Amino acid sequence: MIEIFKNIKNAYKILSHVANITPIMTSRTLDSITGAKRVLVKCENFQRTGSFKFRGAWNCISRIPSEEKEKGIIAHSSGNFAQAVALVATILKIKATIVMPNNATPTKIQATRGYGAEVILCGSNPGDRAKMTEELIQEREYRLVHPFDDYDVIFGAGTTAFELMSSIKPIDLLLVPIGGGGLISGCSIAAKGLDPRVKVIGIEPKNADDAFRSYQLGKRVPVENLNTIADGLRTSVGKLTFPIIQKYVDNIITVTEEQIIDAMKFYWERMKIVVEPSGAVPLAGLLSGNIDPSLIKNKRIGTIISGGNIDLSDFFTSLKQKFN
Amino acid sequence: MIEIFKNIKNAYKILSHVANITPIMTSRTLDSITGAKRVLVKCENFQRTGSFKFRGAWNCISRIPSEEKEKGIIAHSSGNFAQAVALVATILKIKATIVMPNNATPTKIQATRGYGAEVILCGSNPGDRAKMTEELIQEREYRLVHPFDDYDVIFGAGTTAFELMSSIKPIDLLLVPIGGGGLISGCSIAAKGLDPRVKVIGIEPKNADDAFRSYQLGKRVPVENLNTIADGLRTSVGKLTFPIIQKYVDNIITVTEEQIIDAMKFYWERMKIVVEPSGAVPLAGLLSGNIDPSLIKNKRIGTIISGGNIDLSDFFTSLKQKFN
Numbered sequence: 229m230i231e232i233f234k235n236i237k238n239a240y241k242i243l244s245h246v247a248n249i250t251p252i253m254t255s256r257t258l259d260s261i262t263g264a265k266r267v268l269v270k271c272e273n274f275q276r277t278g279s280f281k282f283r284g285a286w287n288c289i290s291r292i293p294s295e296e297k298e299k300g301i302i303a304h305s306s307g308n309f310a311q312a313v314a315l316v317a318t319i320l321k322i323k324a325t326i327v328m329p330n331n332a333t334p335t336k337i338q339a340t341r342g343y344g345a346e347v348i349l350c351g352s353n354p355g356d357r358a359k360m361t362e363e364l365i366q367e368r369e370y371r372l373v374h375p376f377d378d379y380d381v382i383f384g385a386g387t388t389a390f391e392l393m394s395s396i397k398p399i400d401l402l403l404v405p406i407g408g409g410g411l412i413s414g415c416s417i418a419a420k421g422l423d424p425r426v427k428v429i430g431i432e433p434k435n436a437d438d439a440f441r442s443y444q445l446g447k448r449v450p451v452e453n454l455n456t457i458a459d460g461l462r463t464s465v466g467k468l469t470f471p472i473i474q475k476y477v478d479n480i481i482t483v484t485e486e487q488i489i490d491a492m493k494f495y496w497e498r499m500k501i502v503v504e505p506s507g508a509v510p511l512a513g514l515l516s517g518n519i520d521p522s523l524i525k526n527k528r529i530g531t532i533i534s535g536g537n538i539d540l541s542d543f544f545t546s547l548k549q550k551f552n
Numbered sequence: 553m554i555e556i557f558k559n560i561k562n563a564y565k566i567l568s569h570v571a572n573i574t575p576i577m578t579s580r581t582l583d584s585i586t587g588a589k590r591v592l593v594k595c596e597n598f599q600r601t602g603s604f605k606f607r608g609a610w611n612c613i614s615r616i617p618s619e620e621k622e623k624g625i626i627a628h629s630s631g632n633f634a635q636a637v638a639l640v641a642t643i644l645k646i647k648a649t650i651v652m653p654n655n656a657t658p659t660k661i662q663a664t665r666g667y668g669a670e671v672i673l674c675g676s677n678p679g680d681r682a683k684m685t686e687e688l689i690q691e692r693e694y695r696l697v698h699p700f701d702d703y704d705v706i707f708g709a710g711t712t713a714f715e716l717m718s719s720i721k722p723i724d725l726l727l728v729p730i731g732g733g734g735l736i737s738g739c740s741i742a743a744k745g746l747d748p749r750v751k752v753i754g755i756e757p758k759n760a761d762d763a764f765r766s767y768q769l770g771k772r773v774p775v776e777n778l779n780t781i782a783d784g785l786r787t788s789v790g791k792l793t794f795p796i797i798q799k800y801v802d803n804i805i806t807v808t809e810e811q812i813i814d815a816m817k818f819y820w821e822r823m824k825i826v827v828e829p830s831g832a833v834p835l836a837g838l839l840s841g842n843i844d845p846s847l848i849k850n851k852r853i854g855t856i857i858s859g860g861n862i863d864l865s866d867f868f869t870s871l872k873q874k875f876n
Contacts, residue, residue, distance in 0.1 A: 251575065273824040274824055278824065457871065485872075489871050489872050489875065492868070500826040500827075501824060501825060501826065502821075502826060503824075536824035540820055540821055544814075544817045547781065547813050548810060
């Protein structure tokens with residue numbers, strides 16, 4: 229068993245008491261269309277704050293020495309990490325400031341405030357968030373919490389696969405989405421630590437395929453095209469996460485926007501669960517035909533839904549217009 | 553314990569092996585906004601074919617003597633019952649014919665065919681379905697299966713509450729939607745049979761409030777206004793179901809279209825589950841302020857989601873247009 233794996237076990241000792249133990253769902257239809265023996269869907273859309281991010285945020289923030297967090301913590305995020313940090317800080321009674329771009333969806337800003345954080349809006353250009361965050365750290369001495377390039381965040385995220393694999397019979401293959409790489413690096417450590425025979429495949433949108441290209445080239449290349457619906461995966465893979473991915477992930481494949489939307493549709497219509505685009509990316513990979521069929525046929529496959537946060541205001545507003 | 557309750561227990565002995573044991577979900581937010589001690593959501597949207605209808609269809613069809621079903625069975629439905637009968641018949645190797653109006657959504661027709669039934673389309677006027685069904689029964693000697701006015705269908709549906717209440721600590725209040733009354737009549741027998749102190753409240757759309765008016769008047773009055781988004785509840789309460797409702801249901805309240813849509817939105821956005829409009833009606837009632845607060849405050853409340861079948865083609869088509 230690999231040495232670094234102990235950190236995931238340690239993280240889970242505490243996390244199992246504060247995070248939701250999320251359900252593992254199955255679907256006869258999914259087994260039948262894939263030819264798998266069983267597809268086991270780990271539903272982090274049912275995690276607190278609606279995504280796996282709560283795990284890493286808790287494992288990181290709860291370990292910060294009190295003198296470092298006295299003045300408060302800060303994070304920048306337009307999405308799921310913002311809400312996770314906000315809730316964790318509220319539970320742990322720490323002041324949290326989240327820098328969000330002024331074009332973030334109002335519901336996400338509202339949710340982050342609702343969980344108890346101070347939200348500071350910045351410009352929507354690529355460098356704006358980091359600049360504003362840096363200024364606030366200088367000025368107010370906040371402690372930065374990084375969304376993925378932090379070992380405690382990685383180990384926390386890895387408890388997702390640990391929890392999945394600890395509660396079921398052995399699996400043969402694990403499918404995980406890749407954005408900054410926090411989830412897959414943690415989950416690949418957990419998977420190989422629990423069972424070295426498990427294959428781990430990362431799935432990435434073709435329209436944000438930096439991890440795929442970096443993995444092929446053996447060095448990090450930044451994300452280029454960003455026109456993907458999978459808003460959680462628009463980030464480039466990190467300095468700490470990339471070497472872990474190189475070491476423990478068996479392959480990376482990409483999927484198209486259409487494949488992502490079809491996978492979402494399957495989850496919503498057939499399995500009755502609300503999954504955000506990023507969360508449907510592994511299923512898109514499973515259904516894409518891009519994975520070696522010998523890894524699927526008659527195998528037990530774990531697939532991770534990273535989250536379920538999606539703005540449905542327009543959908544429900546138009547329903548109301550029809551029926552009022 | 554009431555005599556008729558035995559039928560539910562008997563139905564469940566078999567159903568627990570063929571139906572899904574559906575999850576019971578909770579939400580910290582829901583407890584906090586209602587003031588309830590715990591709201592326990594019984595998720596029949598995760599039932600086979602996406603609604604509770606599978607339970608009644610199985611319990612009825614599996615008990616039909618073989619000579620009666622030799623020629624095949626027939627049902628008319630534009631929605632969830634069609635799919636349930638189709639799947640049950642396929643599993644039991646019985647020929648099933650479903651009469652559906654020619655304006656039923658293509659996905660529902662497709663799903664019913666997909667589960668293995670022959671679909672015969674009829675006109676979309678109110679009397680058309682019954683007429684076409686009657687003709688086919690005369691001509692081909694099919695056995696009719698009624699969607700709710702049949703004791704075996706009622707007892708099957710009642711296993712929903714039986715399963716809920718058997719697997720958790722006692723509840724104080726049970727909320728159930730009312731259409732034809734099959735679900736609530738079965739569930740009220742189950743609830744009072746297991747625990748006579750449980751209050752059972754039926755919730756109905758204001759725009760299809762025949763059960764509410766019938767209950768007040770003490771006699772059945774037909775449904776009038778039918779402009780409700782809750783397509784599963786547009787039916788009038790039945791001959792067999794109404795007396796059971798009069799006997800075992802403690803109250804009936806109504807909700808507006810806006811309240812139904814807001815409840816759906818809560819389930820989708822906050823609890824990440826896809827619930828059809830009819831299935832959100834009990835939660836709409838709980839949040840409406842129309843239930844005596846002393847029945848809610850600090851109480852344990854069971855609420856039943858009847859199903860999760862909703863046509864999302866338009867939603868996903870427009871997503872694809874945006875991202876391709």
